[in-house]
Amino acid sequence: MTPRTIVAFPDHITTVVDLPTLRALSKSLFGLGLGPGWPLAEQPGFATAGFRLGNINLEICAVDRKENPLDDWLTFEPVDLDTLAESLAAQGLSHDPFDAMIAGGHPIYTRVDLPALATNQTALQLCHTFYPTRTTGPEAPTNSAGVVRTRSVNIAIDPTHQAAFNLFMQSATTQENYTFTDGPELVVSSSDTLRVDGLTVECVDPSRAAKALIDAGLRHVSDTEVGIGSLTLQLTTN
CATH class of the missing domain: 3.10.180.10 (2,3-Dihydroxybiphenyl 1,2-Dioxygenase, domain 1)
Known part of the structure; x- marks a missing residue:
């Protein structure tokens, strides 16, 4: 099997709810003892919380529907952010400009959207995070849900989308x-x-x-x- 140069592993899966639901779920799910991928954070037009289900994060977020119509998306950690553009080009996969989030002079994440693997409802994307979100694992700490x-x-x-997906997975x-x-x-x-x-x-x-x-x-x-x-x-x- 050819070594992968694009996808390292699935990092988190995301679904969209309204803001009151996100706030309530954040309180109750963290209350079960599920480890935090990241705590609830709210910004204008976007709010998110990440819950660690052993070896992957479940992200629940609220978005401005005028800006983001997606219902869900799946995010993969890239093998190497520095060579990612070259690896995508080698597979013939186009990508949107790299979206680098920086706060207080510190990099938070760099996300890459892939038009060939997206619809109006869902998307597969790549994102490298610069701070620890894989806080526990591979098994979850003891929690009330078991x-x-x-x-x-x-x-x-x-x-x-099959041909583009095969290129993405280098299969x-x-x-x-x-x-x-x-x-x-x-x-x-x-x-x-x-x-x-x-x-x-x-x-x-x-x-x-x-x-x-x-x-x-x-x-x-x-x-x-x-x-x-x-x-x-x-x-x-x-």
Whole structure:
């Protein structure tokens, strides 16, 4: 297998809710003992909180819908930010200008959007963070929901985006799953549209985890599935 020069691993998965919901979920999910990827932070037009589910961060954010219509997105850590533009060009993948966030003279992150892997509802992107957000892992600290780790990130690829996705993953053929040296595996299904579906999360007791997460404000989907924003968390035994 050719060594990857673009994608290192899935870093975080994001869903969008309204600001009051974000504030309430931030309080209740941190209250369960889930480790913080980052605390709740609010700015005009954008607010975010990151929750560590063992080996990946779940980001919940509120956005100005006039500026950002996306319902969700999946962010990958690049192998090497310094050579990323060259690596993307080598695969024939165009990218938007690198978006560098700097605060107080200190770099926070550099994000790279990929037009070939985006729709009006979702997107796959790259982002390197300069401060620690992978605060625990690979297993979560003891928490009231009994969350242990994330087994997989689940997405769907349609024929329109398949070729670009294969180039992005530097895969000669279409695969159903991808493994990484860090974080959960990526499970890919076929669909008629590009989708970021959610996570499969390993728990001590899936039913207990579902109850705790629903009590914290997540949406009931089934006995072992909960929803948050546009995403579904499938809960399974570890």
